[in-house]
Amino acid sequence: MNSITGTYECKVDAKGRLMLPTSLKKQFKSLEDGFVLKRSVFQPCLELYPMKEWNEMMLKVNKLNRFVKKNNDFIRRFTAGVKTIEVDSAGRLLIPKDLLVFSKIEKDIVMSSAINIVEIWDKGLYESAIDNATDDFADLAEEVMGNLFENGDGIS
Template identity: 70%
Template sequence: MVNLIGTYECKADAKGRLTLSSSLKKQLSPMLQEGFVLKRSVFQPCLELYPMSEWTLLMAKVNKLNRFVKKNNDFIRRFTAGVKTVELDGSGRLLIPKDLQNFAGISKNVVLSSALNIIEIWDKDKYEKAIDDATVDFADLAEDVMGNVTDADDELS
């Protein structure tokens, strides 16, 4: 399992290319050969960059859904809307396709934020607002999410 670390700022050029920091490129280097999947986030106005190995694991779960159940079919369609395979170019840049740039409101200043096994790609202003506008006190959220987890637990509850 991939475990990415860090938050990085960069700029998108006129074509929507992002130059990744050397620290982030170093973390992603074992995955460069396989490529990545870029998709819209379900819950936030940002994009999610999945290493191909992580995307394959996620798709194995999604593929278990019964496509003859309308809810499942609707979920799959929406979840995979706008999904693109992407690679870093020879200069270490990542091209964000125009439709995904528009979805996330990415124009110039960008934040790349690790979220365990993926990288979230945000417009900087939207990222700062999402962090600042937390409607729930983070201490309460942390207790609710992590408070009942013990070392013996295999998964978070």
């Protein structure tokens, strides 16, 4: 999978189930492979990894030397709350209770593409995060992307 595109507003039912938007489902090569759902490292949201993407991430993590304390601490925190989940016959994902609590998801959510994964946010927290980042985004974009095309083979 190269990338996932789109931002979708959805609802979670009382049992923590959410219906995957049709246009998002079409972007996944296979729903049968399942997904991994985990806490985000930097934000109060969840990250939905297609299983192929998760396996590629785990190949990188598995290269870390577990006899280095920082590596071991990172692995523990990175994998905290990780759950394997599947799409049910009705096209829904079940968000486990502990991950609902972590992300403060109650009903209205936003599913937002983040290159090869999907972030799942409480709608209010998502809007707040986007609003708070507006002032700094121009500086951030320049810092992160500003030197990307120095070799002359890109666009600017």
